[in-house]
Amino acid sequence: MKKLEGKVAVVTGGAMGNGLGIVKVFLKYGAKVAILDYAEKLTETIENLKNEGQDVLGYNVDIRDFQKVKEAAEDIANKYGKIDVIVNNAGVCRLEKFMNMEDSLRDFHFDINIKGTWNVTKACLPFMKKGSIVNLSSVTGPMVADSGEVAYATTKAAILGFTKSLAAELVEDGIRVNAILPGYIMTPMVEGMANETDSSNPQAVVDGIAKGIPMKRLGTIEELGELAAFLASDESSYITAQGIVIDGGSTLPETMTMGV
Numbered sequence: 001m002k003k004l005e006g007k008v009a010v011v012t013g014g015a016m017g018n019g020l021g022i023v024k025v026f027l028k029y030g031a032k033v034a035i036l037d038y039a040e041k042l043t044e045t046i047e048n049l050k051n052e053g054q055d056v057l058g059y060n061v062d063i064r065d066f067q068k069v070k071e072a073a074e075d076i077a078n079k080y081g082k083i084d085v086i087v088n089n090a091g092v093c094r095l096e097k098f099m100n101m102e103d104s105l106r107d108f109h110f111d112i113n114i115k116g117t118w119n120v121t122k123a124c125l126p127f128m129k130k131g132s133i134v135n136l137s138s139v140t141g142p143m144v145a146d147s148g149e150v151a152y153a154t155t156k157a158a159i160l161g162f163t164k165s166l167a168a169e170l171v172e173d174g175i176r177v178n179a180i181l182p183g184y185i186m187t188p189m190v191e192g193m194a195n196e197t198d199s200s201n202p203q204a205v206v207d208g209i210a211k212g213i214p215m216k217r218l219g220t221i222e223e224l225g226e227l228a229a230f231l232a233s234d235e236s237s238y239i240t241a242q243g244i245v246i247d248g249g250s251t252l253p254e255t256m257t258m259g260v
Contacts, residue, residue, distance in 0.1 A: 003233040005030030007131075008080040010073070010124055012063055012116070013090030015042040017187035018136065021221025022087055022228045027054045029229050034076045036069065036120065037090065038062045063090055063116030070123040077127040084131040085232040086124050088117040091136060091155070093189055095148035095196045106151050113155035117162065130174035132232045135163045137179040137243055143251050156181075160243050167241035176240040178231045183247025184209050185219040212256060214249035 009026050013019035014035035026033050027049070034057040035042065046058035057079065059072040077083055091113045096105055117135060140149055141156035160179050167177035184190055186206075194202035194209075210217050227246050230236050245251065 002028075002030030003235060004085075004229060007031045007084040007232070008034070008076070008082055009085035009087060009232060010034050010036065010076060010083055010120070011087040011089055012036045012120055013039075014087075015039045015045045015058075017189060018182070018185055018221050018224050019087075019089040020045060021185075021223075021225035022089060023049070023056070023225075025222060025225030025229045026085075026232070027056065029233070031085070031232075032080055033057070034059065034072075034080075036061045036063060036072055063120055064111045066119045066123065069119045073120075073123040073127060076124075082129065083124050083127040086121060086128075086131075086133045087228055087232070088120055088133070088135045088159075090116055090120075091189075093149070093152040093193060095193060096151070097148055098150045101151060109151040109155050113152070114158050114162075117159060121166070125170075125175075128173075128175060131176075132236070133163075133166070133170075133175065133177040134228050134231045135159050135177070135179045137163065137181050139181045139183050139245060139247050139251050142181060142243065143245075163243065164241045171240060176231075176236070178236070178239060178241070179243040180224065180227055180231070181243050181245045181247070182224055183219065183245070183250040184213065185221060185224055185246075187221060190218070212250065212253070213247070214252055217248065219246060219248055 009031045011019055011023050014023040015037040023033050032055045036059050042058050049056045061068045061072050063069055137159040138156040141153035142160050145153040163177050163179040194205035197205045
């Protein structure tokens with residue numbers, strides 16, 4: 001029996017990037033998956049997965065809109081009878097220095113990364129009896145940060161706090177809550193940030209990131225998906241309230257020059 005067989009999972013931001021990696025790995029392990037995403041890419045992703053014979057639903061939903069999220073959660077529960085897993089993956093990052101940042105850009109990060117996670121969790125929980133919630137935090141915020149990431153780092157630190165407090169509330173209901181703290185995974189978000197950093201040569205930015213990681217590469221969306229699948233499965237039945245880092249060792253070096 002596959003480790004997610006019989007489980008119904010809701011994955012936000014599953015049309016591309018880390019979310020798509022999570023969706024594909026979940027399907028590989030036998031889960032039924034419902035994707036919530038407002039990207040145009042969602043239609044193509046759902047079509048491709050269904051052509052592969054996968055049991056997947058797609059909802060074109062902006063997670064900032066609680067009512068729409070609630071309607072989607074109700075429809076998922078009506079179709080599948082339950083929800084076992086929530087993966088709050090959807091997130092955004094736009095680089096801007098603190099004093100130059102408009103309130104609208106600050107709110108863009110807060111509304112999607114924090115409020116969106118809150119909305120999806122609150123909408124789906126009534127249909128969960130035991131199960132697992134996996135939130136995507138980041139090493140950025142709780143552990144490290146670069147210039148221009150104040151809004152993003154703030155939201156990802158908040159997600160870790162949300163994870164721990166919610167885990168304390170839900171443990172008696174048999175629901176585990178954990179967070180994944182990725183380092184650099186090769187995603188459209190990272191490509192966009194590299195372009196914001198150096199539009200004339202974004203690949204040089206990516207190569208520079210890889211150079212500073214002990215494994216000398218960025219992670220893959222499938223590697224992140226495997227960690228999410230572990231946390232969603234019964235294999236992690238004694239793990240809750242944790243933030244688990246997947247970063248190729250990028251937060252390990254004390255310096256970039258010292259050592260033998």
